[in-house]
Amino acid sequence: MRAAEQVVFDREPDVDLMGRAAAEVARVAAAVAPEGAVLVVVGPGNNGGDGLFAAALLAEHRPVFVWLTGGSGHAAGREAARRAGATEVDAVGALQSLADSALVIDAVLGLGSRGGLPLAVATFAEACAAAAVPVLSVDLPSGLVADQGLLPGASFSAAHTVTFAALKACHVQEPAASRCGRLHVADIGVDVPAATLRQAEESDIARWWPTPGATSDKYARGVVMLDTGSEHYPGAALLTVAGALNSGAGMARYTGRVASGLILTRFPSTVIGEGRAQALVLGSGWGETDGAEGRVANARLHALPTVVDADALYSLPEERLDGWLLTPHAGELARLLGCTRSHVEAHPLSCVRELARHSGAAVLLKGATQFVAEPSGRVTLAVAGPAWTAQAGSGDVLAGICGTLLAAGLPAWQAGVVGASVQAIAAARNPGPYPPDQLAARLPETIAALTAGAGG
């Protein structure tokens, strides 16, 4: 973000980016709280500057109070707010005026935040929540750190966040994302080149879904070959097949070690044994079975796009896995990188990127926020779903869905994003809790609704 801003300053030294940012903040403030007093809480840096210029704009029409939490603040902004008639208050005055405020604008810390809040501000943030006064945060809820999803300490809980040019990690990664409220991305004339972090939306999933054409046969739709499940985890085989078939595979072939009778009783259209296929799914429910390495090496010989899940992840071939999709959760990713689970949870973006860069595969990191990294470093976040999907077996269904999407010809990263998203959307549209096999059974109607009107 700072580099992108610098490009604008180099091109146009007199550009008033802060004025544009403040105008957007004032516009959203007027929309969400059209009347009543506004209390602007201001920090020491440019985030505070945005708040002060927004205060000046709002003070033309309504009572505005300004609390300079650091004692001073952006000098020109302070002067503008004063001239427009805003009233400066101290910490006590801020708490007193809270009850009469229609809106609090949080302009304490933005991109320069190290995380957490000074004590007086933390107390005030709690008071806002207790008084149920809506907070509009400038750029990000103060207390968060822009490029992290963690809560490093106290922070505001915003009803609205106005950010500039592009979303930052804190806006989309939990638990920070839940502090941001409704997000408004304001265009202030700063171009963010080739976004390295993107958030997929339902409309993207509808557009990317590989709807078969009039002339598609089962091979064009894609045959998925699954080597999943084990004596210990036969259910995993069923769940992967359920994921594959309910997301529209042209055919599912099962080559794993679970008795074919069990598979066929539940999914009679499954074909048992190897044959022509367009994608493979490996590993879900293998457990610590012998022969993982041999089975992964065998898959390599097929030279097909491959989903590698669960225990197969620990037997990855050494060469670059172009076109493959790895689907670890945080614990598995930690083991692969030789670090701790808590390290992955604290730094999911860098960890998921590291495995993608190192392996040459796309990597879908599963969890509350689902990240898909490409070897280039670009990361796309899947559409978020309700927490109900965090249940044993969800990952198996997801591996099957991703297999279908790979078989239909989607690039590995896109198969990961679309697969994780459609499962989340199905869960959101069918508020459960449904166990994963029943949620898998809801995929067809979810996909039908999603793609209706998307133009295929």
Ligand SMILES: NC(=O)C1=CN([C@@H]2O[C@H](COP(=O)(O)OP(=O)(O)OC[C@H]3O[C@@H](n4cnc5c(N)ncnc54)[C@H](OP(=O)(O)O)[C@@H]3O)[C@@H](O)[C@H]2O)[C@@H](O)CC1
């Ligand atoms: N660049 C541009 O043109 C544009 C920028 N824009 C706006 O500027 C914002 C970025 O401004 P910024 O760089 O001044 O950083 P900002 O977040 O205001 O604060 C830094 C100050 O806070 C302090 N501090 C940090 N953590 C702390 C803590 N936990 N507790 C207490 N203090 C803490 C820190 O102290 P230090 O770490 O240096 O000791 C430093 O003094 C950006 O988010 C956007 O709103 C828009 O106008 C668009 C154009």
Ligand SMILES: [K+]
């Ligand atoms: K802020």
